[in-house]
Ligand code: SF4
């Protein structure tokens with residue numbers, strides 16, 4: 665396949681960026697990242713600076729491969745960029761590659777953005793810190809199958825940030841709602857349930873993410889098919905926590 669690839673090049677966070685055009689070749693069986701590897705090898709041979717882009721597992725697990733391809737996070741398929749293959753494009757096509765665009769994800773270099781805002785939201789409450797004792801056998805904590813499956817589906821979020829990149833408001837609600845849900849649904853998450861949602865929601869706002877206006881662009885682009893019903897649960901969790909916050913202040917509970 666002969667391709668024209670337009671790539672966002674930006675030398676440093678404060679530098680002026682621009683789209684630069686390159687001619688390259690790829691085989692239909694290559695992954696999108698392999699196509700970029702080949703392009704980079706040729707740039708290095710020509711004495712040019714290779715294109716900086718994030719990647720790690722290349723198996724759809726780590727969420728690092730954050731590329732905005734032809735106007736869509738992770739490109740034309742609802743998958744991660746590393747799982748996208750060149751057969752999804754046509755011979756002779758022009759492909760435009762940009763970084764995630766969101767105030768809370770500032771550009772570091774070329775296609776790499778700083779997504780540590782997600783880490784800070786997680787650190788604000790996305791964990792279980794109470795002493796839950798030794799590891800019991802899984803079947804000694806009875807959890808209805810449908811609830812276990814729902815929690816598992818929420819826990820599938822890989823923190824890639826495509827939901828933020830897809831959203832016109834750069835909202836992080838789908839990500840935060842998945843993280844809140846995976847704990848809110850399970851017995852182990854109950855002790856810190858109210859503090860968790862309040863702290864994570866406050867941090868989300870502090871980091872500069874926008875509000876959700878129910879366009880569902882996040883759900884349409886999420887490579888792990890996280891549902892917007894998680895956002896409804898996040899809102900419920902938040903309201904309940906707020907309405908009963910006197911209990912938190914007084915150390916009481918349900
Ligand atoms: S909710 Fe989906 S799109 Fe958003 S960070 Fe998680 S896996 Fe990525």
Ligand code: FES
Nearest residue numbers: 722726727729746
């Ligand atoms: S490189 Fe890990 S999900 Fe794509």
